[in-house]
Amino acid sequence: MINNAEGRAFGPATKSGKPRTLITTFLAMIAIAFAVLPQATMAQDYRFNSVSIEGNQRVEAGTILSYAGIARGQSVSGGDLNEAYQRIAGSGLFETVELVPQGGTLVIRVAEYPTINVINFEGNSRIKDDVLTTIVQSQSRRVFSPSQAERDAANIVTAYAQQGRIAARVTPKVIRRSDNRVDLVFEVFEGGVVEIERIGFVGNKVYSDYRLRRVLETKQAGIFRLLVKRDTLIEDRIEFDKQVLNDFYMSRGYVDFRTTGVNAELTRKRDGYFLTFNVQEGQQFRFGEVTTTSDLAEVDVDLFQAALKVRPGVVYSPMLVENSIARLERLAIREGLNFVRVEPRISRNDRDLTLDVEFVLSRGPRIFVERIDIEGNTTTLDRVVRRQFRVVEGDPFNPREVRESAERIRALGFFTKADVDAREGSSPNQVVVDVNVEEQPTGSLSFGGSYSTSNGFGVAIQFRERNFLGRGQSLSLGATTGVDNRQYNFNFGEPAFLGRDLAFNFDASYRETDNDNAEYDTDSGRISPSFSFPISENGRLTLRYTAEVSDISDADDTKVGDLIQAEAERGQIWNNSIGYTYSYDTRRTGLNPNAGVLLEFGQDFGKATGGASFIKTNVRAIAQTKVLNEDVTLRATLQGGALNYSGGSGRVTDRFFMGPSVMRGFEYGGIGPRERGENRQGNSVDDALGGNLYAVARFEAEFPLGLPEEYGISGGVFYDVGSLWSLENTNANTIYEDFSARHVVGVSIFWDTPIGPLRFNFTEALQKEKYDNEQNFDLTISTQF
The missing domain is CATH 3.10.20.310 (membrane protein fhac)
Incomplete structure (x- = not known):
C-alpha cells in the first residue's frame, strides 16, 4: 500500500461510494x-x-x-x-x-519475513529426510521465503515423480514461534507407484518388440523391477531411449531411422502406463565405394587407402566411419603430417542401397593445445585423468582426439560426471582443454554365501577398490571358505606402469582342500607378477613369472591308490616358470557389433623341485554371432591344454581337471584318468588323477522363450564334446588313460536377477565311460563373451 x-x-482504486446517475x-x-x-x-x-x-x-x-x-x-x-x-x-x-x-x-x-527455526518433513517414508534435505533450498537460520518454499515443494514432487509416484503432493506449512521465528514443515503425501506395464512399438518390421525392449533403458514392470527402479515414466529417460534406439538402428545401417513419437497412456485404473514408441525403420544401407583423396602434395593417398579396414558390402555404421577417421589421423601423425584433418563425404545410392564414402584429407587450422585444466578430482590424481589424453601441452589440437579422451575418462568408472570442453586460450591459435569431473565411490566390501554340489556351502568376503589412493590402481582382497576348502586371494593392478600403455598385475593366492573329491589334503600357494601391453590393433601380449608351491598331505593309505601315495611321498614341491599369453580380440575395434572372435594362446616354461622341467600350453578360441534379427545368439568355443614334462613327472596338483566350467554334465574330476581297484594294502580305491592333455568343443544357442521381457528369462541349448587323457606314470589299475570322447547335450535357463545373471543347466550324457561321475544339474553365474 x-x-x-x-x-x-x-x-x-477501490470500489466505494453511492451510485451516480448517468448524467x-x-x-x-x-x-x-x-x-x-x-x-x-x-x-x-x-x-x-x-x-x-x-x-x-x-x-x-x-x-x-x-x-x-x-x-x-x-x-x-x-x-x-x-x-x-x-x-x-x-x-x-x-x-x-x-x-x-x-x-x-x-x-x-x-x-x-521470519527466520526459519527448523525444517521438518512429515508423511514421507519412501524418500528419507536426509535425501529431502539435499533437495530443498530453504535452510534453518535463514529468512523464510514463501516463494522458495513453494519451489522446494515442487522439487520434492519432482523427486517422487522420478520414482513413478506421480500422484505425490507436498504442502509447505508454517508454524509461528516467538522472536519472529517459524518452523517450516513439508507435509508429504507420497501416493502409489505408477509403473510402465507395457512397452510396445509401432512401425518396426525388422526387429521384434522383444529385441528393441532389450535396448531401452526404461523397462516394463516386473518381479524384480522394484529393485531395478527403471519401470517408471521419466521424461529424460524417454529422451535417452529415443537416442539409444536411433544409435541402435544407425549402427546397423538404417540411416533413415527416426522415432516419430512416443505415447504414454494411463490404464483405466490409473495405476500404470502403456508406453508406445512410433518408429520408421527405413532401408538398410551398406558401404559402397570407399576411397581416400587429398589435395596435399605431401600426402601419399595410396598409403592412407591401404590403412582403411572398411570394405564395400559391409553394413554401414557411423562408428566404422569414426574409427576410420581416427585411424587415418593417427597415421598422419606417424607420418609427420600435423594439422591434417579427415572429412568424410558420403554419397547416397538409393538404387542399390549403398553409401559411398570419400575420406578427404585436408589442412586444418594451426591450433595448439596450450594446457589441460582438470577440476573436481578431489581424490583422483591429475595424472590418472591426464593420461587418458593422447595429446599434451604444445601438441596440435585435434577435436576428435579430445572427444575420444572424454569417452576414455568416462569409461574409467571413477566419476559420476566427466565434461571435457575446449575454449580459446591466450591467443586465437591456442586452446585450453577444461576437464570437469565429479568423484564417485569406487570401493566395495561384499559378504556372501555360496553353494556347489562338490564343495557344499561356503562363505565369501571380498574387498575391492578400483581407484586405490586415487592412482587409478585396482586392489582386491578375498577369502572364500567351504566345508572342505579355503581359498585366499590378493590382486593389485597398475594400468599404466611408468606412465605408459603397460599394465602391471600382481596376483597371489593360497588354497587348502580337505578331502576334495579324494581322501587326501592339498595345500598350494601361488604368486605371479605380469606385464601386459598391446602389440597390434586387436592383439595383446602378457608376460609373466609364476612361482607355485604345492603339498599333498594326510593321504590315507587305506583309501587312496598307489599313484596318489607315491605323489604324496614326494613332499613339498616348488615350480618356477616364465610364460606368455597372446590374445586377439576383434571386439576391440568393433567392426561388427553382432559378431566377435577371441583367440588366446599361452605357454609357461618352468622347472620343478628335483630338476624336472615342463611346458604348459593353453589355447582357447571363441566365436559368436547373432542371427534372426539378433534374437538368437550362436556361440562356439574350442579349448584345450597340454602339460609336457621332461626329466620327471607332474602330480595331481599340476595336471588338468575338467568340471562343469570346462565341460558341462560332469562333476569336477568326473572324467579322465582314474585309478580304480585295490591298492597295495588291498583296499578298494577310486581316485581321479587328472590328465596332461584335454580338449573340448562347446556349441550353444541362446534365444527368447516368449515370456515377458521384464522377467529377464531366456533359454538355451548346448552340445559339448571333449576328453581328458594322458599320464606319465600308470599302473595296472589305471583306466581311461587314452583319449575317449564324451558327448553331452543339455538345455539352459538364463535368469537376469539383481544378484547377477544366473544360469541353470540341465544335462544328459549321450556318450560316457562307465565310471564317469555325471552331474545332471548345475547352477552358475552366467558369463558373457
Whole structure:
C-alpha cells in the first residue's frame, strides 16, 4: 500500500461510494477532461527532506534505502514511489511493505519475513529426510521465503515423480514461534507407484518388440523391477531411449531411422502406463565405394587407402566411419603430417542401397593445445585423468582426439560426471582443454554365501577398490571358505606402469582342500607378477613369472591308490616358470557389433623341485554371432591344454581337471584318468588323477522363450564334446588313460536377477565311460563373451 499526503492510495482504486446517475457521471467526466487536458504536467511530485524507516530488525536501514533508490531532496513522482515499493518488496526480505509520504518525510514501514527455526518433513517414508534435505533450498537460520518454499515443494514432487509416484503432493506449512521465528514443515503425501506395464512399438518390421525392449533403458514392470527402479515414466529417460534406439538402428545401417513419437497412456485404473514408441525403420544401407583423396602434395593417398579396414558390402555404421577417421589421423601423425584433418563425404545410392564414402584429407587450422585444466578430482590424481589424453601441452589440437579422451575418462568408472570442453586460450591459435569431473565411490566390501554340489556351502568376503589412493590402481582382497576348502586371494593392478600403455598385475593366492573329491589334503600357494601391453590393433601380449608351491598331505593309505601315495611321498614341491599369453580380440575395434572372435594362446616354461622341467600350453578360441534379427545368439568355443614334462613327472596338483566350467554334465574330476581297484594294502580305491592333455568343443544357442521381457528369462541349448587323457606314470589299475570322447547335450535357463545373471543347466550324457561321475544339474553365474 502506498499512500500520498492526504492518505489516498497509489495504485488500483477501490470500489466505494453511492451510485451516480448517468448524467452526473457524464458531466463529471467532461469536467475532468477540460481540467486535465490543458495541464498534462500537473501530476503530483514529491520532494522529501528525510526518510524514516520503521519495522526493520535484522535488515539494515541502509540496505532498505539502497533498494528504494530515493535520495534526499530528489523530486519524485507517484510512479517513482511505486517503483521503489516494487524494488523493496521484490527483495524477498519483507512480508509487507508500505510507503507513506508525510509532508517532507517519506515513511517506509516494513514487516520482515521470519527466520526459519527448523525444517521438518512429515508423511514421507519412501524418500528419507536426509535425501529431502539435499533437495530443498530453504535452510534453518535463514529468512523464510514463501516463494522458495513453494519451489522446494515442487522439487520434492519432482523427486517422487522420478520414482513413478506421480500422484505425490507436498504442502509447505508454517508454524509461528516467538522472536519472529517459524518452523517450516513439508507435509508429504507420497501416493502409489505408477509403473510402465507395457512397452510396445509401432512401425518396426525388422526387429521384434522383444529385441528393441532389450535396448531401452526404461523397462516394463516386473518381479524384480522394484529393485531395478527403471519401470517408471521419466521424461529424460524417454529422451535417452529415443537416442539409444536411433544409435541402435544407425549402427546397423538404417540411416533413415527416426522415432516419430512416443505415447504414454494411463490404464483405466490409473495405476500404470502403456508406453508406445512410433518408429520408421527405413532401408538398410551398406558401404559402397570407399576411397581416400587429398589435395596435399605431401600426402601419399595410396598409403592412407591401404590403412582403411572398411570394405564395400559391409553394413554401414557411423562408428566404422569414426574409427576410420581416427585411424587415418593417427597415421598422419606417424607420418609427420600435423594439422591434417579427415572429412568424410558420403554419397547416397538409393538404387542399390549403398553409401559411398570419400575420406578427404585436408589442412586444418594451426591450433595448439596450450594446457589441460582438470577440476573436481578431489581424490583422483591429475595424472590418472591426464593420461587418458593422447595429446599434451604444445601438441596440435585435434577435436576428435579430445572427444575420444572424454569417452576414455568416462569409461574409467571413477566419476559420476566427466565434461571435457575446449575454449580459446591466450591467443586465437591456442586452446585450453577444461576437464570437469565429479568423484564417485569406487570401493566395495561384499559378504556372501555360496553353494556347489562338490564343495557344499561356503562363505565369501571380498574387498575391492578400483581407484586405490586415487592412482587409478585396482586392489582386491578375498577369502572364500567351504566345508572342505579355503581359498585366499590378493590382486593389485597398475594400468599404466611408468606412465605408459603397460599394465602391471600382481596376483597371489593360497588354497587348502580337505578331502576334495579324494581322501587326501592339498595345500598350494601361488604368486605371479605380469606385464601386459598391446602389440597390434586387436592383439595383446602378457608376460609373466609364476612361482607355485604345492603339498599333498594326510593321504590315507587305506583309501587312496598307489599313484596318489607315491605323489604324496614326494613332499613339498616348488615350480618356477616364465610364460606368455597372446590374445586377439576383434571386439576391440568393433567392426561388427553382432559378431566377435577371441583367440588366446599361452605357454609357461618352468622347472620343478628335483630338476624336472615342463611346458604348459593353453589355447582357447571363441566365436559368436547373432542371427534372426539378433534374437538368437550362436556361440562356439574350442579349448584345450597340454602339460609336457621332461626329466620327471607332474602330480595331481599340476595336471588338468575338467568340471562343469570346462565341460558341462560332469562333476569336477568326473572324467579322465582314474585309478580304480585295490591298492597295495588291498583296499578298494577310486581316485581321479587328472590328465596332461584335454580338449573340448562347446556349441550353444541362446534365444527368447516368449515370456515377458521384464522377467529377464531366456533359454538355451548346448552340445559339448571333449576328453581328458594322458599320464606319465600308470599302473595296472589305471583306466581311461587314452583319449575317449564324451558327448553331452543339455538345455539352459538364463535368469537376469539383481544378484547377477544366473544360469541353470540341465544335462544328459549321450556318450560316457562307465565310471564317469555325471552331474545332471548345475547352477552358475552366467558369463558373457
